[in-house]
Amino acid sequence: MEAEGVMRKRLLPRSKQAGEDASPASRSPVTRSPQPGVSLLSPHHRLPVPSPSSSSSPVTIWFPYTRERPWLTFTTEVNLLWWLALALSFLTRFWRIDFPHYVVFDEVHFGKFASYYLTRTFFFDVHPPLGKLIFAALGYSTGFNGSFLFTTIGLEYPHEVPFVLMRSASGLAGSLLVPCIYQIMVELGFSHRAAFLASLFTILDNSLIIQSRVIMLDSFVIFLSYLSVLCYLKFYHLRHRPFSGEWHRGLIYTGLSLGTLLGVKYTGLLGLGCVGLLTLCDLWQLIADTTIDLLDFLLHFLLRGVYMLGIPLVISLILFFIHFTVLTNSGPGNAFVSKPFRNTLIGTVETTSEPIHLSPNTTLLRYGSHVSLKSTDALCWLHSHPHLYPLKYPDDRGSSYQQQVTCYEFADINNLWEVRRPLGPGGVAGAGSDSHDPVRNKDLVELVHINTSKILNSHDVAAPLTPTHQEVAGYVNYSSQFVPHLEWRLEVTGVPDGSPVFHERGKLKLKLIHEHSKQTLACTGKRLPEWAFQQYEVVTERDVSSTTAVWSLEDVVLPPPSNATAWAEEERLIREKTQNPGTGSAKSEDEDDDSQETLNFWEKYVELQVHMATAHGNLGEHQFGATPHNWPLMGKLLPYWLDEKGNAQVTLIGNPVMWWVASVGIVVFLAVTAVHLLRRRREIFDLPHAEFHQWWTSGSVLLVGWLAHYLPYFLLSRVLFLHHYLPAVPFKLMLLAAVCEHFYAWLKRFPRTTLSPIHTLVSLSSSLRHLLPRLRPVPHWLPVLLASHS
Amino acid sequence: MRVVCALMGLLLVPLCYLTVWELVKSTTAAFITGMMLVCETGTLVLSQYILLDPPLLFFIMAATYCTARFINCRDEPFDLEWWYWLTLSGMFIGCSFSVKWVGLFIIALVGLTTVKDLWDLMGDLRLSVAQIQKHFLARAVCLIIWPILLYFSVFCFHFLVLSHSGNGDGFFSSEFQSTLVGNDLYDQKVPEYVAYGSVITLKNRRGGGGLLHSHTHLYPEDLGEYQQQQITAYTHKDDNNKWLVKKTNSHAPLPGANSSIEDVEFIRNGDQIVLEHVMTKRNLHAHHQKAPMTPTHYQVTGYGENGVGDANDIWVVEILGSSGSGNHGDQVRTVTSVLKLRHLNLGCYLHSHSTQLPKWGWEQLEVTCNPQASDRNNLWNVEGNVHDLLPHVSFEFYKPSIFSKFLESHLVMAESNNNMKPKEGEITSKPWHWPINLQGQVFSGGDHRVYLLGNPIIFWGCGLLKILFVVVVMLKLFARQRGYLQRMRNEIQAELDVFTSNGLWLLVGWALHYLPFYLMGRVLYFHHYFPALMFSIMLAGVTIEYSIRLLTALLHPALKPLFYHTSVAVVLFITVVSFLFFMPLAYGMSGPKSDNPESSMYGLKWLPDWDILAIV
16 A cells, blocks of 8 residues: 555656646656646635655656657656665664563553454454454464463563564554655655655654554554545545546545554544544535536535445444454353343353253242342343442431442342242241242232342432432341331233233343332442442332333242142143233243344444443543643653563653654744734735645644544543554654754755754754663663663 | 622623624614523522622623624724723623633633734734734733733732631641631741650641541551551641651650750651651551552551551651752751651652542542652641640741732632532533533522523523524535625625624634533533523524524515514514513422422423422
8 A cells, every 4th residue: 555655656857847737758647637826815725735846756667658758668766765764664663573572561452352363252342353353363374373361461472472473563554654654744745855854753753663563553553544644645636637547546545544444443533533624624625616516516525425434334344244253252252242142152151050040931930039130221130249338428428338239230140139928027937938839910029139148128218329219228137227128019011910920031021119118129320339349229219110110030040849740730720821821822932032042243243333332431540541631741651561570661652852842843833823824914925825835734734633633532531541642643743844844944045054953853863862772771672772761 | 799699680681782782783683682681590590699600790791792892993993982991891801700710711702802803903904013013012901911910909809808717728838827817827826846746737738738637437448458547638627637746766755744845856857757646646657558549659547556556657857948958957847847758668758639538538638658759749848836845936937928829829729629529419410411401400499499490492592593503604604615605795795794703703702601611520510501691692682683684685575574573573572471481490489399280380391300309
């Protein structure tokens, strides 16, 4: 992709005028387009065209067939600057990439996921599959079988793990970023000198180097973001020949790079937003072009949408298809997905089912059964555990200080409750209380938590998060003011009162009405704080018809039959007696596919996307988490790896001088632009129109790129790290290069200026290379210089 | 006081009326706006009570009006009227900022307007640069310096009036407190130096920092194996903030009541000391354990029985002199010495920051031991100092200037503003609730129920009109970009320009008073929306009038006056009727709830969330 972009780079004739009359010599597509005479007086600011610079474009291979030239003329031009930048970037990224031989930072995750792919074990991750698939494919190519699970940071790599190859994928992406930067600068109309300077800044930035040397996704994300911007700019310069082959191809390349970007990480949405903004600006200018009628304009609009959104969607579908095809075995991801989803995986185990035999088909629900109840609204199980409600809440309300009853999303042995007849007055068991009679609709029951033997109770105490509702607790007898009201009325809709309840896994919907208060058991869907392990709140609700109050009966373990044949006979009789055959027989037909229900690809795709979107917010605090306002000045570093024996370490740190200078560069850009605008307002034109226009539009593109990759993080509430800032960094560096060039051009106007800011900056950054070794005490690890210092 | 508030609320109506008139010069639009504001029940409720909102709204609207007037004076710069309105805008900006920091948004609006104005002036090449400089300076003085002076003098007045010690003391630094009459630190009532046997309180030097505090409660058990007594920082004065300074050798006798002043030994820089919590007799202790909220720091606890602890109770006193570190042997002065307390075994420094402990720590501030020596929050000073033997030497405390007092109180205000977290169970609202009037705010319960809820007709009407306005602006932009606009008749273009540019100004005003709330971490309430609502209503008035005018223009000339007047009447009628419906919310409801047919609000509970405590 990249190489091709370079190869198709046009050769502009040396004279500037030649471009306008589409010289027959230039057959390459771009030059044939009429050079737009950019007039600043028109209100429509367009992106500038690459300046026909005197320094040559990278490589041009040429097979012109014209009358003037003979067949098979072969002309090449080699842009040494470009190749130098490329070589330097490969050198910095790959130099001793095998160091350290230990698991570094998030290699823990991405290495592990690669291993899961190789063992075809289903896992769940918030990032889409492409990056991880690449790592897995590289592992597969060397015969790595995925047995190493990258468990902790600092673990030494065994011999068979191809971690160097995996890191090289990052390294390759990181290296190719540099020519992208170079090319973007050229496309934006900056000189090759500025382009080289920007590449040099990128090459020398420690943080980008480090990120290109670890098994993480960010290197791909950064590269692909810039590639899509580059593709878009190339496409943009084809705008004078709409709907031509090249035009379509340009759009397709843009769509492809955006698609792969979104296939690696969803932060790629920022890249999409950036390109989208540029597209919208372009479309806005197209409106002004009255030669395009509105239908054509609509076509312009739609085609861009289809290519830039449709291709990513298709790529995403393909990737997830591969993802599902590869991951056939159940694994750690099971807990995150629904039951039907799990059914598509081989070897799914239900965590609760080990000692339990599930009741087959519809059976009578009998007293003494152990059941689990699932809230149909919040999709969690009624749960209790041996922890009490805190004595006091922060707002000084008191709790009952009895055992917590919560709702828990995962299958757990603590979700099991015994359905029991209520004890008589004084806690004396009434007659026949130990018999396993069928439970009938509207019966009064008690629910006993099996593991803690506490009985489900509700009382007139405000619930922890919803003070307007009653708290539900496992009753603890403090022999104090709390009188237990343990009876609940079991209500099944659609079944006559007093008729026995047939149960069938997950299909029986019921409500539990607290007999004393006439309120109904409900899950509010609010998460309790740490003291209840962030499980959901359970309360009783005044509104009996509330949808949050419907529970489904999931696992049912019947008590061991005292007389199995008598039970079967009883069940048969009741079944016959029941006037409504629908509850019994009809249901038993679709019984089998109920638990065996599976999802097809589309359903799985949608479900996984939903889980991925909602899981982002649930990451907790992290020690090294940094907030976005720390990033530009590097307020907080991110340690990646620490040697256990020595004091060698790898820390994510930007090149401090460059980051700070570049941050200042943004302010300088704004200030310079403001001064220019004010002076132009007074009709003082320091710069020719075209030059100012190029400075203003190209600079804004870079600024918008930086902002688009930075500002959205302020709205995110999840934990963020310094490496989230990295995609924005090259934009900042490019802007710095642009500012440098601007000042250089300005200084050149004064004759005999010896001081060139560009030379100063180049020497500054190279001096930085010399400075770095001093920053770290382990000088003999040369490669680590770039990546770390202690 | 309610009367003054009501008067200010009352004045909002003429201000809105006049502002709209200044902008579009249409009596109809101004009258519709005025009527809508009159019939807005929420504003009515707000201006009935002694709250900060009526003066705030009044000042904001006054500043808006003056700015609009000022802009309209642009043809005769530097004449009396011009200066008058410019100065007045500056004054009202200063006033609104002095009432609440929300006034910042009106400053932003006026600022943007001024920038736009100056930009236009720049483009006028007839004006010389000197003239533009004059314009610029006049605005800088009247809109920046003058309001700041005003704001500053309000604060001076505040310090002047509140010269006595009160329950806000603990939030301020020791130096600040020494200027408050009645405070322990006022009038040199404490010994100059700290000696062994002194009972001291330690104040964190951070702006708004607390006093080192402990109480009988323990750290919760899930925080590690040691379940020891909590150490926190507390901003209120309390006996639990008192610490006894002891020698590391716990058997060494402290000077008792019958010893003489010669026995007193002063604490010097570099001394090793033990701090015993007076109320619980436990020593300040740190150990190799993660701090509860900040895992990179060590935990600080209270440890020991009756003042007998272990080696982890030893702290080294380091005094920071003016040069950074004091000389060895310097004595610790009350208030003025800046101290660091280094833990002898761990080498970390006693540290406190703005992180709050959860409810088990009573939401007091966390105290930790920070391994990083240079952290600014490691600095403490001795605030209270009691020693029976030491004379209360008279010496001049460092009295902070009015400027440093001003700065400090702002730090404290910013800190507490950001820390305003909702109490659990409290009804809070999100900014997106506001424009759609999703839920109100209970002002008074009981028999005479008052509920702050906007007039839904006006709220939703404003919302729809805002959307209409944006659509019109987009269409206009599109038409201009395509070149259609230029083909229209000039007076239509001019009318449209007046409408969109002034409407845009109001829309920006609305956005500036509304959108920043999305970025705020603090707890928000419905009444925060009302400044934005003023702009919203003005925009609605302008939009309604323009749309009626536009529709009228399409009709047959004979029908025009009829249609115009009928439409205006219908709009006014709807406004008034909706007010009559929702009036009971503001004037107080007694009697049955809204589900009862006899209630004054029967059938008017249009949204389910309007009954938070079953009031409506």
